[in-house]
Amino acid sequence: xxxxxxxxxxxxxxxxxxxxxxxxxxxxxxxxxxxxxxxxxxxxxxxxxxxxxxxxxxxxxxxxxxxxxxxxxxxxxxxxxxxxxxxxxxxxxxxxxxxxxxxxxxxxxx
Numbered sequence: 003x004x005x006x007x008x009x010x011x012x013x014x015x016x017x018x019x020x021x022x023x024x025x026x027x028x029x030x031x032x033x034x035x036x037x038x039x040x041x042x043x044x045x046x047x048x049x050x051x052x053x054x055x056x057x058x059x060x061x062x063x064x065x066x067x068x069x070x071x072x073x074x075x076x077x078x079x080x081x082x083x084x085x086x087x088x089x090x091x092x093x094x095x096x097x098x099x100x101x102x103x104x105x106x107x108x109x110x111x112x
Contacts, residue, residue, distance in 0.1 A: 036074045040090045052091040060099040
């Protein structure tokens with residue numbers, strides 16, 4: 003990844019035109035979850051994740067994308083480990099909509 007940083011260089015240790023290698027330490031919060039881009043709803047309300055509760059009711063949760071890896075997005079919030087996420091939510095899906103959960107046959111899921 004290319005970037006531009008401004009640093010103080012009072013002692014002249016960094017030469018003009020040089021290309022340093024930087025390494026940032028840290029990690030994402032342990033509560034991040036990865037989802038495919040198809041599971042995200044991006045619209046006028048920002049990024050949302052559609053989940054289904056125990057009563058088969060849709061809830062649209064505001065989410066924050068922490069990292070975009072192209073084939074998956076790491077979310078900082080908006081989904082928990084116990085949530086049932088809709089993998090490919092339909093256009094026009096709203097909070098409060100009733101859905102029927104289809105369970106894949108183990109033989110066809112492979």
